[in-house]
Amino acid sequence: MNPADSDLLSNSERTTHASRGLVADFLNKAGWKLATAESCTGGLIAARCTDLAGSSDWFERGFVTYSNAAKTEMLGVDAALIEAFGAVSEPVVRAMAQGALTHAQAQVAVAVTGVAGPSGGSAAKPVGTVWLGWATPAGVVSELRHFAGDRAQVRAATVAHALQRLASLLQSQSVKPE
Numbered sequence: 001m002n003p004a005d006s007d008l009l010s011n012s013e014r015t016t017h018a019s020r021g022l023v024a025d026f027l028n029k030a031g032w033k034l035a036t037a038e039s040c041t042g043g044l045i046a047a048r049c050t051d052l053a054g055s056s057d058w059f060e061r062g063f064v065t066y067s068n069a070a071k072t073e074m075l076g077v078d079a080a081l082i083e084a085f086g087a088v089s090e091p092v093v094r095a096m097a098q099g100a101l102t103h104a105q106a107q108v109a110v111a112v113t114g115v116a117g118p119s120g121g122s123a124a125k126p127v128g129t130v131w132l133g134w135a136t137p138a139g140v141v142s143e144l145r146h147f148a149g150d151r152a153q154v155r156a157a158t159v160a161h162a163l164q165r166l167a168s169l170l171q172s173q174s175v176k177p178e
Contacts, residue, residue: 012153012160016048019163023049026170027058027108034166035104036062037075037096037111039087040130044159045110060106065096071113075099088113088125090133090142097133097140108170109135110162116154130158134169141169 027034036046046062049055063074068087071077077095085091096111114130121127128149133142143165147157 012156015160015164019167022167032107033060035060035100035106035109037100038064040114040116041112041155041158045162060104093131093133094140094142097135101135110166112158116151128154132162
């Protein structure tokens with residue numbers, strides 16, 4: 001990236017670029033692949049990953065599972081789980097992350113489901129509520145976040161956090177790349 005371009009990037013974009021580079025380096029060295037399972041971001045995580053030249057070496061595939069039916073059909077998320085907890089929930093994001101691994105030739109997955117707005121929120125799950133999940137050989141980790149801002153800001157913050165946390169999780173793996 002040209003240093004002059006960094007002045008034009010938001011904090012979320014800078015975080016995304018840096019984290020994506022760390023993820024790419026780790027996955028390349030480990031010989032691992034990444035899959036994404038996205039709802040509220042609509043493929044933005046996959047897009048940010050594949051913006052990087054050479055990403056075909058470490059990015060396997062992305063699932064855009066915006067609807068509940070897509071989560072069930074493409075990732076194997078149990079419809080009863082969605083019915084019981086809602087699409088924006090910890091059990092669903094964990095199932096999405098695991099489903100991405102099951103349905104891809106990847107060792108690592110990131111999944112997101114949330115309410116980007118401007119509508120769709122509730123008292124229990126206001127706009128900006130996002131569940132994120134990461135599946136690695138060490139297991140599945142999930143996290144609830146509440147991002148402020150409009151739809152674009154919530155989605156950008158989700159992408160940035162998903163990649164930042166993935167980079168952190170990969171760096172802490174007990175299996176280190178050679």
